[in-house]
Amino acid sequence: MSDQKLEDSADSSLNCGRATDFKTKMNLTARQIRDTEHIFQEWEGGPFSHLTRLTIPQQSAHGFKFSANGHLFESLLSVKVYCDSLTGISGSNLDQDPIVADLVTAGRIGFAGKYGTHIVTPGQICIRDTKASWEFDCAPATRVRVVTIPRHLLFSRMRSTKVLNQAYVSDISAPEVRFLLNFLEAIEKTSDDLDLSISAQNIALDACATLFSGMLSERAELGLQEHPNATLKAAKNVIEKNLDRHDLSPAMVAQTVGVSLRTLHRSFSASNDSIMAFARRRRLQKAHGELVRLGGKASVSEIAARWHFADASHFIRHFKSVYGTTPTAYLRNYGATGSEN
Template sequence: MEDRFGRFWRGWEEQLGKELPAPDFTPGSAGDFQMSARAVTVHDSVIADVRGESLYGSYTSASHQSDEQVVLHMVRHNSWRFARPREGDRTVPAGHFMVQRLGPPTFEEARQTSATVLIVPASSLTHLVRDRLIAGPASSAEMLLLRGHLDLVSQRAHDLSPAGALTARNATIELVKGVLRQRADSTEPHLGPALAQAAKDLADNRLTDPDLSPSTLARELNVSLRTLQRAFAAVDESIAGYIRRSRLEQARLELLAPSGRPSVSELAAQWQFADSSHFIRAFTRRYGLTPAEFARAAAGDRSARGG
């Protein structure tokens, strides 16, 4: 087991350096450790995709870590069990999260589990976390904002300037505060990209829904429509424009099908355009060809390639 944790620690250090050490692990009575992580740093914070066959033991702050940290687990598959003497046991299933302050030893058990793990400085969060284990659903409006932000930052972390990384880290901490307070602080201007990303994620899952609108997205995210509109303005796009563009792209992909391709009227109905004429006009403005012309061009390309 020590060799396995040693390999994990060395891999962590190769990705993040010695400035952000992995928490210390002590095996339990049935100690086991088969975990891996892909992680990025954002100023003095860590976002990690953690996957593992098995974990059984206790975590605490790294012995050479001087600053306190708060850790948030968002479980994606199976479950992760946490236990502290005063807090009792908490089993966090997929689709839920756990927030804790590193320091007090926490027993953890996970089998065939994957999670997104966020590690941030505790200084501005200690009064909200204290020594509690705080769990909740990852589907809350506050968590949707945080998840969208972390996805965005993870993708761009290596391209951020030092100033950009600091801004992203500060936004992350504000969003964690929103989770802990069960509300998002929509007055923070640097949270705009995270809010827009969360709305896009929601919209992408509901593109065929006739009730999808800017207002419904704002309600689900627990912010005003004006706040959501400002967030999209910060990324140079309108909410309605994003929905329309995403629906057109899905229709375009269906037109590429070599067989069983829907008709124009079927596509218009499926992707919530008022009628075929409206769909054709929108598609032509977007792609420079009518749907029929696009489908014929795609078929010609397949024939030329011998497909």
């Protein structure tokens, strides 16, 4: 079967008739997957050209579907993608390889690179420099918002490009991520205006580059590359910022820092500590400060729940082990009253 026949039968097309319109679609049968070479040849030289060694797993007995719809202008691509099971390499060690953000809304994408492994699940975003090659594994029926931007646009905005060695992984709930998504939605709503104005396109591109560099620069501020205890320092910074979150966990911290879970555990072990022991101590200190500040205005149970202790008895036990007495007795010594229930 020739590539042309595949293109016709697979309903695969690329339409960039307008500067801001982008659409591509692929619908392959299991036989086409098995019998045809160079399935992704049409991607060469396009916005997905940083993806190489693409392979559709043999177990895709029901075929393969891929679609991308969105906008492309001035090398900024923003598309919503549906992709069945696919593996490959993202990045070819070329200067023209872009910075790519993947916001997963369904399914899963795994990335493995020199500096870490990340599993990006629904509600998470991963930003990475594709000049540093990443192996990826896309689960069946994955839906993802993909944004690509030329890497050179970020260089002048960052104090250190070493931070690009690490991937930035965060939840969609993070304020900076929500701001980025709102910005992308604004671009889509004004695509007609952008199509008519090169100046507007340049402004949008510059704003997007500023957003990306700002998000990535937070990693640089943690001193991730320069400090000898960089991983430990970065992890503690992440824990400090998320003490009030009920889903704070070693896995969440590892993903945010951009290291493997094993590396994170090893960093804490080297300091004779553990991830959750550190988080518990800091939560206890926060709870102690709140207890003293509020006095009898808040019950011990309320404070224990706010700082994610299992229950009041667990909180009282940990409090006594550190401060030598129960919270109520502690407050009494400060001339305040409280209740352990």
